[in-house]
Amino acid sequence: MSGEPLLKSAADGERLQFKAAGSWTAxxxxxxxxxxxxxxxxxxxxxxxxxDLAGIEHLxxxxxxxxxxxxxxxxxxxxxxxxxxxxxxxxxxxxEAHSVNRAAPKTGxxxxxxxxxxxxxxxxxxxxxxxxxxxxxxxxxxxxxxxxVFAHPRSFRFTSMVHQIDRVGWRAxxxxxxxxxxxxxxxxxxxxFHFRKFGADIFVVDxxxxxxxxxxxxxxxxxxxxxxSGSAYTAELGSMKMREEIDALRTMGFDPIDVLxxxxxxxxxxxxxxxTFLGSMAALYGGGLxxxxxxxxxxxxxxxxxxxxxxxxxxxxxxxxxxxxxxIIGVVACVEGLEVKGSAESLGLHTTASVVKAIxxxxxxxxVFAMFFATIEK
Amino acid sequence: xxEAQKEVVIRVSDLVVGFGKINVLDHxxxxxxxxxxLGFVGASGSGKSVLMRTVIGLLPKREGRIEVFGVxxxxxxxxxxxxxxxxxxxxxxxxxxxxxxxxxxxxxxPMREYLDLSDRMLQEVAxxxxxxxxxxADVRGKFPSELSGGMTxxxxxxxxxxxxxxxxxxxxPTSGLDPISAGEFDHLIRTLQRTLGLTVFMVxxxxxxxxxxxxxxxxxxxGKIIASGPMATMLASEHPWLKAYFRGERAARRRA
Ligand SMILES: Nc1ncnc2c1ncn2[C@@H]1O[C@H](COP(=O)(O)OP(=O)(O)OP(=O)(O)O)[C@@H](O)[C@H]1O
Ligand SMILES: [Mg+2]
Numbered sequence: 001m002s003g004e005p006l007l008k009s010a011a012d013g014e015r016l017q018f019k020a021a022g023s024w025t026a027x028x029x030x031x032x033x034x035x036x037x038x039x040x041x042x043x044x045x046x047x048x049x050x051x052d053l054a055g056i057e058h059l060x061x062x063x064x065x066x067x068x069x070x071x072x073x074x075x076x077x078x079x080x081x082x083x084x085x086x087x088x089x090x091x092x093x094x095x096e097a098h099s100v101n102r103a104a105p106k107t108g109x110x111x112x113x114x115x116x117x118x119x120x121x122x123x124x125x126x127x128x129x130x131x132x133x134x135x136x137x138x139x140x141x142x143x144x145x146x147x148x149v150f151a152h153p154r155s156f157r158f159t160s161m162v163h164q165i166d167r168v169g170w171r172a173x174x175x176x177x178x179x180x181x182x183x184x185x186x187x188x189x190x191x192x193f194h195f196r197k198f199g200a201d202i203f204v205v206d207x208x209x210x211x212x213x214x215x216x217x218x219x220x221x222x223x224x225x226x227x228x229s230g231s232a233y234t235a236e237l238g239s240m241k242m243r244e245e246i247d248a249l250r251t252m253g254f255d256p257i258d259v260l261x262x263x264x265x266x267x268x269x270x271x272x273x274x275x276t277f278l279g280s281m282a283a284l285y286g287g288g289l290x291x292x293x294x295x296x297x298x299x300x301x302x303x304x305x306x307x308x309x310x311x312x313x314x315x316x317x318x319x320x321x322x323x324x325x326x327x328i329i330g331v332v333a334c335v336e337g338l339e340v341k342g343s344a345e346s347l348g349l350h351t352t353a354s355v356v357k358a359i360x361x362x363x364x365x366x367x368v369f370a371m372f373f374a375t376i377e378k
Numbered sequence: 379x380x381e382a383q384k385e386v387v388i389r390v391s392d393l394v395v396g397f398g399k400i401n402v403l404d405h406x407x408x409x410x411x412x413x414x415x416l417g418f419v420g421a422s423g424s425g426k427s428v429l430m431r432t433v434i435g436l437l438p439k440r441e442g443r444i445e446v447f448g449v450x451x452x453x454x455x456x457x458x459x460x461x462x463x464x465x466x467x468x469x470x471x472x473x474x475x476x477x478x479x480x481x482x483x484x485x486x487x488p489m490r491e492y493l494d495l496s497d498r499m500l501q502e503v504a505x506x507x508x509x510x511x512x513x514x515a516d517v518r519g520k521f522p523s524e525l526s527g528g529m530t531x532x533x534x535x536x537x538x539x540x541x542x543x544x545x546x547x548x549x550x551p552t553s554g555l556d557p558i559s560a561g562e563f564d565h566l567i568r569t570l571q572r573t574l575g576l577t578v579f580m581v582x583x584x585x586x587x588x589x590x591x592x593x594x595x596x597x598x599x600x601g602k603i604i605a606s607g608p609m610a611t612m613l614a615s616e617h618p619w620l621k622a623y624f625r626g627e628r629a630a631r632r633r634a
Binding site: 025026027029030033060061062065066069089092093096097100101242341342343344345346 | 478494495496499502505506507510522523524539541569572573574
C-alpha cells in the first residue's frame with residue numbers, strides 16, 4: 001500500500017519508454033502529478049512512446065487519470081503513445097479514464113476587469129430598483145388582501161395573527177424594556193454630567209422627555225424588532241420557499257399573502273406601537289431613576305418638570321410613527337423571504353439584507369416624518 | 379467463493395438503536411463482504427436508514443459493536459475514525475448536496491479537504507467523476523436547486539465517489555427516478571463497482587435493482603435481520619413478509 005509512486009523514462013532513438021511503479025492513488029496524486037509534469041516538460045521528440053504499467057501496485061481513478069494525461073501529452077500530431085503491461089483488474093478503469101474529459105475545454109478569456117466592474121455597478125443598480133418595485137408590489141398585495149378581509153372578515157387568519165403577536169410582541173417585551181431602560185438611564189447620566197457645568201441640570205428632564213418620546217423610543221424599538229422579528233420572518237418564509245412549501249400552498253388554492261404574510265404584517269403593526277409605548281415608559285423610568293440617584297433631582301421635581309416640558313404632542317409624534325415603521329419592517333422582511341432561492345447561502349444573504357434594509361428604511365422614514373412634523377409645527 | 383474466504387468489510391453485531399422508549403433496531407447482526415453489492419430491504423419505517431446512519435456514525439448506538447475494515451468504531455480516537463471515514467462514501471436519501479456550491483464544487487469539496495492536488499488536477503478529476511456517473515459537462519456550473527431529481531442523485535453519487543472510497547452507502551439511489559434512469563443508475567453502480575472494486579451497501583425498494591445488481595439481499599423486519607442471501611433464497615423463502623415482498627402482486631407483474 002505504501003509503495004512510493006515512481007516514473008522512470010528511458011529514451012532509445014525513436015522510442016521512449018516510461019516505467020510506472022508503486023501506488024498510483026489519490027494519496028500520492030500530488031507527487032505523481034509533479035513527476036508527470038516533469039516528464040512532459042522535457043518532452044523529447046520521440047515518435048513512439050510506451051508506458052509500462054507492469055510495476056504498478058495500486059491504481060485508482062486518480063492514478064488512471066494521470067496515466068491518461070501522460071498519454072494525451074504525446075497523442076496527436078502523428079505521434080502515438082501506447083500502454084503496455086496493464087494488469088487485468090485495472091483494465092476497465094484505464095479504459096474509463098481514456099473515455100472521459102474528451103470534450104474540448106472552453107477557451108477564451110473572461111471579460112476584462114473594467115467590464116466586470118461596470119457590469120457589477122449596473123447589476124446592483126438594477127437590483128436596487130427591482131427591490132423597490134418588489135416592495136411597492138408587496139405593499140399593494142397586502143393592501144388588497146386587507147381589503148378582501150374587510151369584505152369577508154371570516155377569511156382572516158385570526159389564530160395565526162395572535163400567535164405572531166405573541167412572538168413579535170409579548171416575547172419581545174423583556175428585552176425591549178431592558179434595553180430602553182438602560183438607554184434612558186445612560187442619556188440622563190450623560191446629560192447631567194455635561195449640563196451640570198452650566199448649572200442647567202434640570203434641563204436634563206426636558207432633554208430625556210422629548211428625545212425619548214419623539215425619537216428614541218420608537219427608533220430603538222424598531223431597530224430591535226427589525227433584528228429580532230424581521231429576520232425571523234425572512235428566515236421562516238425563506239426556508240418555506242426553499243422547501244417548496246409555499247408552492248404547495250398555492251397549488252392547494254391558498255394565497256400565501258393571505259395565509260402567511262397578512263397575519264405577520266398585521267401582527268407586527270399591532271405589536272410595535274405597544275412595544276414603543278412600553279419602551280418609552282421604561283426609558284423615562286430609567287432616566288428618572290438616574291436623575292434621582294446620580295443627579296439629585298428627586299422624583300417629584302422630575303415629574304413636575306416633565307409635565308411642564310412635554311405635551312401630548314410629543315407623545316403622539318412618537319407613537320404615530322410606530323405603525324408605519326412596523327409596516328416597512330414587515331413588508332421588507334416578507335419580500336426578502338420570498339426572494340430566497342434554493343440555497344442556504346441565499347437564505348443567509350436575504351436575512352441579512354432584510355435587517356439592513358429595514359433599519360435603513362426606518363431611519364429614512366423617521367427623517368421624512370421629522371420634516372413633516374416640522375412643517376406642520378407639531 | 380466460499381463464505382470463509384470472503385473478507386468482511388463491515389461487521390455489525392448485536393446492534394441496538396432506539397429513540398425514546400422504542401428500539402428501532404433490536405440486536406441486529408449483519409456482515410458485508412468486500413466487493414459485493416448488498417441490497418438492504420425492509421418495510422418503510424423499519425429502520426433501514428437508521429441502521430445505515432448508525433454504521434456511518436450519525437446516530438448513537440445503545441448496544442453492540444460496529445466494525446469497519448476490522449476497526450471497532452466504538453473504540454477509536456478522532457484520527458482513526460477519520461481515516462476510516464475517508465475510505466467510505468455516502469449517498470443520502472435526498473442527495474444532501476451543499477446548496478451553495480455548484481455541482482462541480484460539490485464533487486471537489488472532499489478532494490480539497492483531504493488531498494493535496496493542483497487546481498488543474500482538481501478540475502480534471504472532478505469532471506471525470508461527473509462524466510463517469512453519466513453527466514455531461516454542462517451541469518458543472520449548476521447549483522443543486524437547478525438540478526432535476528435524477529441529476530441530483532448522480533451528482534451526489536459522484537461526490538460519494540470523490541475520494542475513491544472502498545465502500546459506498548447508498549440510501550434509495552433509484553427512488554424518484556423514471557424506470558429508464560433507474561435502470562441506467564443500476565447499470566452505473568454495477569460498472570463502477572467493477573471498475574473501482576467497490577463494496578456497495580444499498581438500501582432500496584426497487585425490485586428491479588434487487589434482481590439486476592444485488593449479489594446478496596438482507597431483509598430487516600421487526601428490528602432484526604430476518605433473512606439474507608441471494609435473490610434465489612429470497613424467492614424460495616416461505617416467510618410471509620418475504621413472500622409478499624418478492625412474490626407479491628407487483629413482483630408478479632414485473633415478471634409477467
Ligand atoms: N431522529 C429520529 N428520532 C426519532 N425517531 C426516529 C428518528 N429517525 C428515525 N426514527 C424512527 O425510526 C424508524 C425507522 O426509520 P428509518 O428512517 O430508518 O426508516 P426506513 O426503513 O429508512 O424507511 P423508508 O424506507 O421509508 O426510508 C421510524 O419509525 C422513524 O420514525
Ligand atoms: Mg429511509
